[in-house]
Amino acid sequence: MTNDQGLADRRMAERRGRMVREHIAGRGVEDPRVLDAMAAVPRHLFVREHLRRKAYGDHALPIEAGQTISQPYVVARMTEMLQVEAHHKVLEIGTGSGYQTAILARLARWVYSLERVPELARSAIARLRALELDNVKVVIFDGSIGWSEAAPYDRILVTAGAPVAPEPLLDQLGPDGRLLIPEGDRQWQRLVLYRRTSGGVVREPGETVAFVPLVGRFGWEEGR
Secondary structure (H helix, E strand, O other), X not given: OOHHHHHHHHHHHHHHHHHHHHHHHHHOOOOHXXXXXXXXXXXXXXXXXXXXXHOOOOOOEEOHHHOEEOOHHHHXXXXXXXXXOOOOEEEEEOOOOOHHHHHHXXXXXXXXXXXXXXXXXXXXXXXHHHOOOOOXXXXXXXXXXXXXXXXXXXXXXXXXXXXOOOHHHHHOEEEEEEEEEEEEOOOOEEEEEEEEEOOEEEEEEEEEEOOOEOEOOOOEOOOO
């Protein structure tokens, strides 16, 4: 590593630390494991090079294929709500840049991530490999169907907005499992947490968010 590269990395680490203090912990996220993961994963490596100077602001940024990387607070808040533990197997719907995937990989035993856009999946795989996160499997697939091969899952996270939670995903949720999904229309949604209990599935609506649409058999039709 050159001196210039080392200096650049330190500056990015400082910005990342400020992001966690001001935009994440400062807005009420408390889970120390989530805060540590957000401080460890280099978000600037998950955005286009000309946008890297904006990587540690608390806002979404455009990525390939007309998609976005979510704002850091939303990533941290959703991760905290999911309550991922070290022994958990997690299913993520919508790999995107791979940033949320990397956060989950630092918390869970294993992460399966589904992405319908091949270009995004390939880019995310390269980034995750570069970070040596070897407990992740990215699959090019319709995420609204889920991934029954590895079901049931302890946790399921959907990172795109859907009209309602797809039934296949609820079916793939294991005992005491949690599924978190943005539900609503194509512009605005509410975070909804589903918890599988001994008495059935409990639905808990939360805060308002804005995600790209979940396109697929059990989501929105493409282009509509």
